[in-house]
Amino acid sequence: xxxxxxxxxxxxxxxxxxxxxxxxxxxxxxxxxxxxxxxxxxxxxxxxxxxxxxxxxxxxxxxxxxxxxxxxxxxxxxxxxxxxxxxxxxxxxxxxxxxxxxxxxxxxxxxxxxxxxxxxxxxxxxxxxxxxxxxxxxxxxxxxxxxxxxxxxxxxxxxxxxxxxxxxxxxxxxxxxxxxxxxxxxxxxxxxxxxxxxxxxxxxxxxxxxxxxxxxxxxxxxxxxxxxxxxxxxxxxxxxxxxxxxxxxxxxxxxxxxxxxxxxxxxxxxxxxxxxxxxxxxxx
Amino acid sequence: xxxxxxxxxxxxxxxxxxxxxxxxxxxxxxxxxxxxxxxxxxxxxxxxxxxxxxxxxxxxxxxxxxxxxxxxxxxxxxxxxxxxxxxxxxxxxxxxxxxxxxxxxxxxxxxxxxxxxxxxxxxxxxxxxxxxxxxxxxxxxxxxxxxxxxxxxxxxxxxxxxxxxxxxxxxxxxxxxxxxxxxxxxxxxxxxxxxxxxxxxxxxxxxxxxxxxxxxxxxxxxxxxxxxxxxxxxxxxxxxxxxxxxxxxxxxxxxxxxxxxxxxxxxxxxxxxxxxxxxxxxxxxxxxxxxxxxxxxxxxxxxxxxxxxxxxxxx
Numbered sequence: 001x002x003x004x005x006x007x008x009x010x011x012x013x014x015x016x017x018x019x020x021x022x023x024x025x026x027x028x029x030x031x032x033x034x035x036x037x038x039x040x041x042x043x044x045x046x047x048x049x050x051x052x053x054x055x056x057x058x059x060x061x062x063x064x065x066x067x068x069x070x071x072x073x074x075x076x077x078x079x080x081x082x083x084x085x086x087x088x089x090x091x092x093x094x095x096x097x098x099x100x101x102x103x104x105x106x107x108x109x110x111x112x113x114x115x116x117x118x119x120x121x122x123x124x125x126x127x128x129x130x131x132x133x134x135x136x137x138x139x140x141x142x143x144x145x146x147x148x149x150x151x152x153x154x155x156x157x158x159x160x161x162x163x164x165x166x167x168x169x170x171x172x173x174x175x176x177x178x179x180x181x182x183x184x185x186x187x188x189x190x191x192x193x194x195x196x197x198x199x200x201x202x203x204x205x206x207x208x209x210x211x212x213x214x215x216x217x218x219x220x221x222x223x224x225x226x227x228x229x230x231x232x233x234x235x236x237x238x239x240x241x242x243x244x245x246x247x248x249x250x251x252x253x254x255x256x257x258x259x260x261x262x263x264x265x266x267x268x269x270x271x272x273x274x275x276x277x278x279x280x281x282x283x284x
Numbered sequence: 285x286x287x288x289x290x291x292x293x294x295x296x297x298x299x300x301x302x303x304x305x306x307x308x309x310x311x312x313x314x315x316x317x318x319x320x321x322x323x324x325x326x327x328x329x330x331x332x333x334x335x336x337x338x339x340x341x342x343x344x345x346x347x348x349x350x351x352x353x354x355x356x357x358x359x360x361x362x363x364x365x366x367x368x369x370x371x372x373x374x375x376x377x378x379x380x381x382x383x384x385x386x387x388x389x390x391x392x393x394x395x396x397x398x399x400x401x402x403x404x405x406x407x408x409x410x411x412x413x414x415x416x417x418x419x420x421x422x423x424x425x426x427x428x429x430x431x432x433x434x435x436x437x438x439x440x441x442x443x444x445x446x447x448x449x450x451x452x453x454x455x456x457x458x459x460x461x462x463x464x465x466x467x468x469x470x471x472x473x474x475x476x477x478x479x480x481x482x483x484x485x486x487x488x489x490x491x492x493x494x495x496x497x498x499x500x501x502x503x504x505x506x507x508x509x510x511x512x513x514x515x516x517x518x519x520x521x522x523x524x525x526x527x528x529x530x531x532x533x534x535x536x537x538x539x540x541x542x543x544x545x546x547x548x549x550x551x552x553x554x555x556x557x558x559x560x561x562x563x564x565x566x567x568x569x570x571x572x573x574x575x576x577x578x579x580x581x582x583x584x585x586x587x588x589x590x591x592x593x594x595x596x597x598x599x
Contacts, residue, residue: 083538083595086527088514106598137594144591166482166504168514171528175482175504176540176593179490182462183590189463206504208455209443209483214463228455228483229445233509237445247450255451 028052044264053221053264055201057103058110058125061160065123065268071114075145078138079106086169095169099130107138108163111146113155117272119279122150124159126207133163135207136170140177143211147184156194156275161212164230165205178210185214194278196271199226199249199258217274219260220249221267226257290334294327328550332499337507338525344478344501345441348553350560351410352379352394352437355477358560359567360385360392366423368415372452375416377408377440378488380423385435386568391427393420393488394437397478410479411444414457417487421461424468431579433471433571436488441506443484458487465490466586469579473570475563476500476532476541477552492586493570496532496541497563499551503530540593542570 026037030052040047044064045054056064063069079096086092100106108130113122124146126133143159150157166174188195197215199208201224209228212218220226227247235242245251252258262270301320304313335343343349356363356379363383368374379394395412398404420436427434443454465472465488472491479485480502496502510524511517535541545566552559577585 077598078596079598081595081597084527084529088520088524088527137596140594141596168505168510168528170595171504172480172502172530172535172540173538173594175486175502176590178483179462179466179486180590180593182459183466183490183587186463186466187587190467206483209458209487210462211459213453213456213459227450228443228458229450234445234447234450238447242447246447255453257453257456 029054046264051222051263053201053223055128055162057129058105058127058160058162061125062110062112062114062123064264065116065158065160065271066112066114067116067118071112071123074111074113074149075142076106076110078142080136080138080170082169083137083173084169084171086171088169092169095131103127103130105130107136107142108133109139109142111142113149113153116158116268117275119272119275120153120155121275122146122153122155122157124157126160126162128162128202131167131169133161133207134165134167134174135163135177136167136174137177139167140174140180143177143181144184147181147188150193150195151184151188151191154191154193156196156278157188158196158198158271159211159215160198160200161203161207162200163203163205163207165207165209175206178206181211182214185211189214194275196274198262198267200224202226204228204230213257216278217259218257219262219270220252220258221264222249222261224249226252290327290331294324294331297324297327325549332550335499336522336526337501337528337531338522340499340531341501341507341525343499343551343553346551346553347399349478350552350556351399352396352439352477354556355437355475355560355563356381356383356392356394358557359564360390363392367419369418369422371415371418373413373415375408375413375419376406377410377412377444378416378420380419382427382432385433385571388571389430389432391423391432391434392437393423393434395440395485395488397439408444410440411442412440412484412487413444413446413449414452414454417443417457417461420488421464424465424472428468428470431470433574434468434473434491435567436472436474436491438474438476438480438485438489438502439478440481440484441479442481443487458483461487462490466590467583469583471571471574471577471582472586473567473574475545475567476502477563480530481506490586490590492574492582492589493542494540495543495545495563495566495570496535497545497552497559498532498547500532501530502532502535502540503528538593538595 028047031050033049108127196217199220360383365381397410398407473493474489474491476496507521507525511520532544548555548558
């Protein structure tokens with residue numbers, strides 16, 4: 001009666017009973033507690049145990065902030081033609097292709113318009129997975145266009161940063177994006193249109209030293225690395241170990257560089273409240 | 285290889301010239317001397333034009349290269365320095381002040397390196413702290429209040445990466461300057477005279493015109509750091525310098541720099557007076573053009589200049 005016989009493997013062992021858990025669990029990078037991935041996602045990628053904020057995708061950021069996860073995206077088709085023919089260990093052209101395959105976007109930023117708490121608003125979210133969220137010509141151009149759109153439509157601008165800074169592979173062109181964006185923000189500032197800068201882990205270099213630090217409100221998620229120079233560069237320059245917690249959100253708040261630290265789970269609520277403050281006429 | 289040959293040839297010519305000169309000048313040697321001098325000059329030009337980006341980087345950092353104060357001394361009269369950011373400190377790595385340019389009252393901002401060890405330490409090797417940027421914008425706003433044009437001199441390895449600088453908001457100081465310079469209703473001319481070190485340079489560089497000396501560099505990162513980050517070693521500095529496109533010629537081609545200003549034979553370090561004279565000629569011309577524009581037109585002109593920077597595809 002071979003039909004009923006248990007299946008034997010070459011080594012003679014029976015197949016073990018097991019539940020497929022692959023990819024269903026995840027460990028907190030900070031406190032090492034293991035969770036169901038679904039639970040973590042429902043908690044907006046914040047560790048339920050210790051409150052550690054995981055890095056999140058730009059798409060999830062947009063869904064998280066806009067009402068009913070509804071929004072319209074802009075300029076998704078723009079890409080870098082590699083103006084310098086930059087080649088380090090890998091050609092920049094190939095790097096860009098690989099990044100597009102990995103992230104599904106052509107450069108390190110998503111720009112969208114939608115409603116937040118009923119208010120029309122523009123949200124720019126940097127994508128850290130795409131060459132460290134670095135800013136080249138495309139990121140600079142897309143953000144500048146959003147500042148201009150915000151100016152044209154007279155609606156608030158929110159930029160969520162997650163970036164290592166200016167992108168080396170486009171050299172000085174990347175550097176000039178800092179001036180380009182901040183020149184546009186100068187117009188927004190003079191027009192009295194609100195700009196909220198949200199700094200997330202990490203925000204450093206040319207991104208901190210341009211748009212991320214000139215919001216009407218500069219707020220950060222807890223524990224985010226925020227600074228001008230990277231910690232390694234500073235260590236090499238001053239040849240000493242850096243103090244615990246240096247360049248983290250809490251450190252910046254203490255030194256007067258941030259308006260508030262806002263938990264991701266309260267971020268939307270905070271932004272809605274801020275928009276209500278900015279957009280409600282005091283004389284009525 | 286060819287460069288090595290040119291250098292050997294140059295040495296040979298210089299030796300011969302010295303020998304002839306020692307014999308004394310007469311009818312016979314005069315023409316020979318003249319010919320030799322001409323050949324030497326042409327060879328020097330050839331060598332200079334063949335410099336690699338890394339060699340040019342070293343020239344831009346040459347310790348005898350004229351610094352901001354060397355130009356200020358030669359180009360402005362009755363210059364008075366203005367110190368401090370009125371918030372925390374005075375940063376000697378950035379000089380600010382008022383003076384007169386061909387009789388026109390102007391404000392001058394310049395990053396300053398030192399020429400000997402003591403001076404270098406005093407100037408923090410030309411690496412500004414947040415206070416330097418805050419002093420710069422404070423003085424530039426004063427210039428705007430009184431309708432005076434602004435000249436800035438860019439020469440820094442970068443903004444200082446230190447604990448105190450981070451605590452006091454290095455990034456915020458630069459970010460604020462980038463936005464506020466965009467609003468100023470007076471002519472702003474920036475001169476890149478040596479090293480244009482990333483955000484630290486740009487922090488005083490949002491201007492209507494960017495003039496760049498032939499052997500100056502302007503880059504998002506130093507070749508050394510670029511090699512360290514992308515190749516994880518110090519063996520690829522030369523390659524990094526090539527890749528970064530940091531020379532005046534590159535920047536002119538990419539539409540960042542408005543004019544490349546020629547330098548004295550062999551580089552600005554050979555003749556500070558002549559270097560200043562060449563720059564003076566360009567500065568005067570550009571200032572004259574900008575003085576014709578109204579405050580609003582100047583802001584618009586500056587916006588358009590930076591708005592078109594960058595190379596994108598996929599429209």
